[in-house]
Amino acid sequence: MSGKPKLYYFDGRGKMESIRWLLAAAGVEFEEEFLETRDQYEKLLQGGSLLFQQVPMVEIDGMRMVQTRAILSYIAAKYNLYGKDLKERALIDMYVGGTDDLMGFIIMFPFLSAEDKEKQLAVIVQKATSRYFPVYEKVLKDHGQDFLVGNNFSWADVHLLEAILMVEEKKSDVLSGFPQLQAFKARISSIPTIKKFLEPGSQRKPVPDDKYVETVRRVLRMYYDVKA
Amino acid sequence: MSGKPRLTYLNGRGRMESIRWLLAAAGVEFDEVYLETKEQYDKLIKDGFLLFQQVPLVEIDGMKMVQTRAIMSYIAGKYNLHGKDLKERALIDMYVEGISDLMQMILMFPFSPPDAKEKNLESIKERATNRYFPVFEKVLKQHGQDFLVGNKFSWADVQLMEAILAVEEKISTVLSGFPQLQVFKTKMSNVPTIKKFLQPGSPRKPPPDAHYVETVLKVFKK
Numbered sequence: 021m022s023g024k025p026k027l028y029y030f031d032g033r034g035k036m037e038s039i040r041w042l043l044a045a046a047g048v049e050f051e052e053e054f055l056e057t058r059d060q061y062e063k064l065l066q067g068g069s070l071l072f073q074q075v076p077m078v079e080i081d082g083m084r085m086v087q088t089r090a091i092l093s094y095i096a097a098k099y100n101l102y103g104k105d106l107k108e109r110a111l112i113d114m115y116v117g118g119t120d121d122l123m124g125f126i127i128m129f130p131f132l133s134a135e136d137k138e139k140q141l142a143v144i145v146q147k148a149t150s151r152y153f154p155v156y157e158k159v160l161k162d163h164g165q166d167f168l169v170g171n172n173f174s175w176a177d178v179h180l181l182e183a184i185l186m187v188e189e190k191k192s193d194v195l196s197g198f199p200q201l202q203a204f205k206a207r208i209s210s211i212p213t214i215k216k217f218l219e220p221g222s223q224r225k226p227v228p229d230d231k232y233v234e235t236v237r238r239v240l241r242m243y244y245d246v247k248a
Numbered sequence: 249m250s251g252k253p254r255l256t257y258l259n260g261r262g263r264m265e266s267i268r269w270l271l272a273a274a275g276v277e278f279d280e281v282y283l284e285t286k287e288q289y290d291k292l293i294k295d296g297f298l299l300f301q302q303v304p305l306v307e308i309d310g311m312k313m314v315q316t317r318a319i320m321s322y323i324a325g326k327y328n329l330h331g332k333d334l335k336e337r338a339l340i341d342m343y344v345e346g347i348s349d350l351m352q353m354i355l356m357f358p359f360s361p362p363d364a365k366e367k368n369l370e371s372i373k374e375r376a377t378n379r380y381f382p383v384f385e386k387v388l389k390q391h392g393q394d395f396l397v398g399n400k401f402s403w404a405d406v407q408l409m410e411a412i413l414a415v416e417e418k419i420s421t422v423l424s425g426f427p428q429l430q431v432f433k434t435k436m437s438n439v440p441t442i443k444k445f446l447q448p449g450s451p452r453k454p455p456p457d458a459h460y461v462e463t464v465l466k467v468f469k470k
């Protein structure tokens with residue numbers, strides 16, 4: 021065991037991407053094992069590594085952690101990205117809850133039927149610009165600080181940047197009504213660990229393609245279209 | 249302001265019920281405001297109470313908290329129901345998240361179309377008995393302690409108790425293959441704050457009925 025966290029997931033974004041972002045932001049190197057075949061997945065299941073039979077799974081500090089939110093909370097706390105007290109943690113949790121809901125629409129997107137995809141694209145943009153982005157725009161405008169919570173870099177900042185970039189991939193000018201978020205994006209992107217993660221050759225995964233969707237469907241035997 | 253937390257939601261379970269359970273388990277009294285009309289909901293949004301235009305909303309310690317998980321984490325942290333260190337917290341979070349996935353199926357059930365209800369009920373039964381309950385049965389069997397984590401009452405125990413009762417309402421014999429969970433259920437029922445919550449007249453809400461579904465659809469109509 022190398023001591024580094026080890027991530028078990030498909031070779032693609034999905035629910036593991038937020039974990040990659042957070043580890044990278046914290047400057048933590050990690051290893052990855054990519055699920056490519058049904059056999060690999062069944063072997064993991066039989067070996068008892070997946071508490072609820074699901075991935076993501078992260079081996080970290082002697083634990084086999086599952087449940088994305090639990091994993092992210094653990095990493096955030098361990099690397100001091102979770103605020104200085106219970107109230108800052110509450111704010112971070114609320115903000116992350118919002119960006120998580122927004123990214124949830126995008127994560128399911130590749131698995132929708134062609135017809136639902138078109139509708140969902142409009143939903144993503146509408147939610148981003150009328151429900152979520154205005155909240156963070158206002159938070160930053162109201163306190164005028166560089167980071168969302170407690171004038172300190174936290175999980176909430178990493179998660180928001182990830183969400184912004186994901187929505188921009190769907191609509192490149194989506195930040196046009198949000199000057200604070202534009203400045204935030206530039207600022208957070210230039211933090212050394214994040215800058216490194218945004219460079220080619222990092223462990224950041226590309227936008228999901230047909231091959232990724234096919235792999236997930238094959239490994240999980242998930243051949244139905246997800247409902248929007 | 250009474251100083252008590254104030255919950256704003258519909259007069260029914262939904263996503264607020266787990267929060268009611270946790271506050272009650274912690275022995276914390278709370279007030280409730282019930283959404284009955286779209287106008288009430290629209291006004292809450294207009295007045296800036298709902299950060300992401302959604303309920304649950306819990307006003308607590310000067311904050312207007314939204315996002316169910318954030319609210320429960322705060323309550324668990326405040327009332328010492330979140331483990332003694334980071335690793336115990338990680339275990340509690342894993343257990344709670346797993347149970348929450350099961351509860352999500354139950355939450356959505358009243359809103360499924362009539363022709364899908366039988367299939368969805370079967371899915372709930374399958375997941376409960378093949379994916380979730382076996383995990384907690386094993387945890388309890390392996391350490392032989394009364395509580396799921398760290399030999400101490402925690403958020404995980406409250407959440408599991410809520411889930412067991414919710415599934416039993418749908419499938420009364422669901423615990424038949426799970427002796428540890430049967431004992432756990434009895435033990436939790438006797439925790440004084442939980443015992444009180446399980447008695448008539450408590451803030452616990454009944455299973456969702458047609459009126460509840462109708463109110464949800466009316467209040468959140470676009």
